[in-house]
Amino acid sequence: MHIVLLGPPGAGKGTQAEMLSEAGDLAHVAVGEILRQAIREKTDLGIEAEMYVEQGELVPDEIIAGVIEERLRADDAQKGALLDGFPRNLTQAEFLDQLLKKLGLSLDAVVYIDVPFAALIRRSTGRRICSGCGRVYHVEFNLPQRDNVCDECGGELIQREDDREETVRNRLEVYLEQTGPLVDYYDERGLLRRVDGDQSIDEVFQVLKTMVLESHS
Ligand code: ADP
Ligand code: ADP
Ligand code: ZN
Numbered sequence: 001m002h003i004v005l006l007g008p009p010g011a012g013k014g015t016q017a018e019m020l021s022e023a024g025d026l027a028h029v030a031v032g033e034i035l036r037q038a039i040r041e042k043t044d045l046g047i048e049a050e051m052y053v054e055q056g057e058l059v060p061d062e063i064i065a066g067v068i069e070e071r072l073r074a075d076d077a078q079k080g081a082l083l084d085g086f087p088r089n090l091t092q093a094e095f096l097d098q099l100l101k102k103l104g105l106s107l108d109a110v111v112y113i114d115v116p117f118a119a120l121i122r123r124s125t126g127r128r129i130c131s132g133c134g135r136v137y138h139v140e141f142n143l144p145q146r147d148n149v150c151d152e153c154g155g156e157l158i159q160r161e162d163d164r165e166e167t168v169r170n171r172l173e174v175y176l177e178q179t180g181p182l183v184d185y186y187d188e189r190g191l192l193r194r195v196d197g198d199q200s201i202d203e204v205f206q207v208l209k210t211m212v213l214e215s216h217s
Contacts (some may be wrong), residue, residue: 006115010123
């Protein structure tokens with residue numbers, strides 16, 4: 001089972017992918033997380049990607065293609081994966097079609113998490129992530145048990161560089177221009193499933209669990 005989670009920055013893709021991957025024993029393929037880790041570790045990928053990520057622009061397709069191919073070839077991604085943050089434009093969507101075919105896999109569904117733009121700024125600017133394990137929290141909507149400490153690993157919570165309001169606004173524009181057209185692309189192929197993302201984390205999860213896990217088991 002290979003599923004794409006589509007939606008604007010702050011829609012809840014990462015949060016839901018994390019919960020679904022645990023519940024359904026699927027790999028969580030989070031391109032943004034792979035890039036942030038590479039940037040922290042100053043690998044070649046990190047050095048190439050840093051400027052784009054900081055400015056809220058898309059990292060060039062050739063670079064992302066290599067990242068995604070390596071990730072989807074990994075053992076844990078063979079029986080199923082949730083693609084979080086990829087594809088983000090038409091070139092990447094076409095690349096994904098070809099890559100899955102080459103690997104003998106197929107795309108089962110594309111879940112579009114729909115959240116009104118007005119709610120997205122607050123979600124992104126209030127987001128905090130664990131500096132140790134990358135787990136996602138929110139200053140209003142998803143607090144850790146202890147102030148600023150990750151429930152999972154005890155790491156310190158930090159704000160992402162690109163979650164400052166100005167960069168968030170740019171990321172929303174990039175989304176509208178480049179990623180938005182994928183909604184039609186997948187709708188035309190009969191793969192699109194819409195979910196109302198303007199509900200609590202648990203409510204969205206209940207809907208997704210039924211849609212994604214129970215319909216495919
Ligand atoms: P994305 O991966 O789509 O950018 P995240 O999963 O990182 O989104 O969520 C963005 C922020 O909003 C995080 O701080 C997260 O805790 C919070 N969040 C996620 N889903 C919801 C929800 N349904 N209601 C309120 N806040 C949410
Ligand atoms: P969000 O879902 O909140 O936008 P991500 O963690 O998915 O955050 O992405 C963070 C940043 O990583 C993006 O703004 C972009 O710079 C880069 N990035 C992530 N996925 C891709 C992709 N598929 N193509 C190009 N750049 C990407
Ligand atoms: Zn942690």
